Amino acid sequence: MALKTADEYKQSLRAMRPNIHKFGKVIDDVTTHPATRWTVEGHAQIYGAQLDPETKEMVTTTSHLTGDPISRYLSIITSAEEQIANSKMKRLMFHKTGTCTGGRCAGWAAINSLWATTYDIDQKMGTDYHERIKKWLIGAQARDITIAGALTDPKGDRTKKPSQQVDPDMNLHIVERRKNGIVVRGAKVMICGVAAANEIFILPGSAYKEEDADWSLSCVIPRDIEGLTIVEARHPNDTREMEEPESFDSPVKNGGITQAYLFFEDVFIPNERVFMAGEYAFTGEAVINFILPYRAAIGGCVAGQGDIKLGAAVLTARANGLSSKVFADRLTQMVINNETTYGVGIAAAVMGKQHPSGVWMPDMLLSNVNKVHVAKLPYETSIIAQDIAGGIAETGCMPSYVDFNDEKYGHLIQKYMKAAVSAETRARAARLVEWSTVGAGVPGCMHGGGSPDGAKMFIRLSSELEKSVEIAKRLAGIKEDLKDPAPKK
Numbered sequence: 001m002a003l004k005t006a007d008e009y010k011q012s013l014r015a016m017r018p019n020i021h022k023f024g025k026v027i028d029d030v031t032t033h034p035a036t037r038w039t040v041e042g043h044a045q046i047y048g049a050q051l052d053p054e055t056k057e058m059v060t061t062t063s064h065l066t067g068d069p070i071s072r073y074l075s076i077i078t079s080a081e082e083q084i085a086n087s088k089m090k091r092l093m094f095h096k097t098g099t100c101t102g103g104r105c106a107g108w109a110a111i112n113s114l115w116a117t118t119y120d121i122d123q124k125m126g127t128d129y130h131e132r133i134k135k136w137l138i139g140a141q142a143r144d145i146t147i148a149g150a151l152t153d154p155k156g157d158r159t160k161k162p163s164q165q166v167d168p169d170m171n172l173h174i175v176e177r178r179k180n181g182i183v184v185r186g187a188k189v190m191i192c193g194v195a196a197a198n199e200i201f202i203l204p205g206s207a208y209k210e211e212d213a214d215w216s217l218s219c220v221i222p223r224d225i226e227g228l229t230i231v232e233a234r235h236p237n238d239t240r241e242m243e244e245p246e247s248f249d250s251p252v253k254n255g256g257i258t259q260a261y262l263f264f265e266d267v268f269i270p271n272e273r274v275f276m277a278g279e280y281a282f283t284g285e286a287v288i289n290f291i292l293p294y295r296a297a298i299g300g301c302v303a304g305q306g307d308i309k310l311g312a313a314v315l316t317a318r319a320n321g322l323s324s325k326v327f328a329d330r331l332t333q334m335v336i337n338n339e340t341t342y343g344v345g346i347a348a349a350v351m352g353k354q355h356p357s358g359v360w361m362p363d364m365l366l367s368n369v370n371k372v373h374v375a376k377l378p379y380e381t382s383i384i385a386q387d388i389a390g391g392i393a394e395t396g397c398m399p400s401y402v403d404f405n406d407e408k409y410g411h412l413i414q415k416y417m418k419a420a421v422s423a424e425t426r427a428r429a430a431r432l433v434e435w436s437t438v439g440a441g442v443p444g445c446m447h448g449g450g451s452p453d454g455a456k457m458f459i460r461l462s463s464e465l466e467k468s469v470e471i472a473k474r475l476a477g478i479k480e481d482l483k484d485p486a487p488k489k
Ligand SMILES: Cc1cc2nc3c(=O)[nH]c(=O)nc-3n(C[C@H](O)[C@H](O)[C@H](O)COP(=O)(O)OP(=O)(O)OC[C@H]3O[C@@H](n4cnc5c(N)ncnc54)[C@H](O)[C@@H]3O)c2cc1C
Pocket: 102, 106, 149, 150, 151, 152, 154, 155, 158, 159, 189, 190, 191, 192, 193, 259, 443, 444, 445, 447, 448, 449, 450, 451, 452, 453, 454
C-alpha cells in the first residue's frame, strides 16, 4: 500500500476492537468520541502533510529496506541529516496541530532503538530478533501505520528493582514462555497518543540485571490485542466538546494529546512480534538507544511549542495597544530559549555516530544536555508569555465564550474586555497563550522522554571532569596531585 490519506488512516482506527475507556465507558469510535477525536485529528494531519507538496519532503523519506516512499516516522534514521529532519518535522507538527503528536515520535524512537539493539543481541546471543524486526518493519511501512511507544512502567517502590517489588506486576513482565510466543502481565502508564495509534511498541523501562530477566522484554503489539485494557487519563481537552464549534475557549481545533494507562492481563504475543525476551544485559542499551534520538529531537518539538507562545504573546500585546518593541528584550529571550533546545538537538545529531546496524545515534552528552534544557527553558518561555499577555491569559481570569455572548450581560463583558482591538480578538489571543502555557497545548517538557534527573546522570557519566581538571591544572601552573578526598568513614 502507498502512503495513506488522512481518511484511510481514520478508517484503519475505526476497524479496530474498542478497548479504550474513559469516564467509565468504552469508546466505540476513537475518531469521533470527544475524549479521543482531537488527538486523532492531530495525528491525521501527519497523513495530510505526507500528500501536501509543501510538506511532503519534510514528513516522508525513502525506505532503506524497499526503496519505497514511506512516512519518516517509520524510517530507520541512518544519518545526521535524517536526525535533523526529525527535529524539523517535530517543529512543523507542533505548528500544524498546536500540540503534541506523541503517538508517533516515541514509537519512532523505539523502532530505531530496537533496530540497533536487536542487531547487538543477535551478534552476541545468536538469536534472530533483527530479522524479526526487519520483517515487521517492512510490513509496518507498507501499511503506513501509527505506532505509539511505551517504556514507562508503574514501577511501584522507586527504590526497588522489578523482582524486589511486593507486586511483580508493577513492571511489565513475561509470565509464560510458549514455543510460538510469550505471555505478558503488568502495565505501561502515561503513554502518549495511544488512541491515535494502530500499534504500540514496547520497550523495557530501565536497565535490568539477571534477577530481572523476566522483565527484560520488547515487542510490538496491535493496540486492540486481546487481553489489553486501555484507560485514557483526564485531560484539559476534556471540556472542549461542551463548547460551540466557534468558541475560543479551546483555541486549537484540530489537535490534542492523550495519555493512556495500558493494563496487560496475560496477553499472548507471537514470536514474530517479540524483539527481546529475557536478554537483560541489553536492556540498558535499549533504553539508551531510545533516549538518544528522542532527547535530541524533543528540542525541535518544544521549539515549535515556543514559536506558538511567542506569536501569541505578541498578539496579546498588540491587542492591548502595545508595540512588540515594548517587550523586545523578553521576546528575544523567548527566541533564545526556542533556538537553544532546537540548536542543541541539531548539534547532538551532527556530533552523533553510526551504530553497526546502520542507525545514526546522536551524541550522548548533547542529547541529555538538551533534555535538561527542555525541562527548563519552555517553562521560562511560558512565564514570559503570561507576563506579556496580562492576567486574562492565566487560567480562570476570562469569562467563557458562552458568557461572552450571553444576551443579558455578554455586551458588558465585551465592552470591558475591549482594548486596542475587538474584545473577541483579544480574547482569542489570550486563550492561545493560556492553551500553550498552562492548557492542553503543553506536552511533557519535564518528564516526557524521562526525568531530567535521569538525563543528568548520563551527563555526569559522559562529561570529562578529570580532563577539565588537567586543563585547569596546567593553566594554573599546579604541579601537586589534587584528587577528591577519600569519603569519610
Ligand atoms: C506528557 C507526557 C507524555 C508521556 N509520554 C510517554 C510515552 O509516550 N511513552 C512512555 O513510555 N512514557 C511516557 N511518559 C512517561 C515519562 O517517560 C515518565 O513520566 C518519566 O520517565 C518519569 O517517570 P515517572 O513519571 O514514573 O516519575 P518518577 O520515576 O516517579 O520520578 C519522579 C521523581 O523522582 C525521582 N526518582 C525516581 N526514582 C528515584 C530513585 N530511585 N532515587 C532518587 N530519585 C528518584 C526522579 O528523578 C524524579 O525527579 C510521558 C510523560 C508525560 C508527562
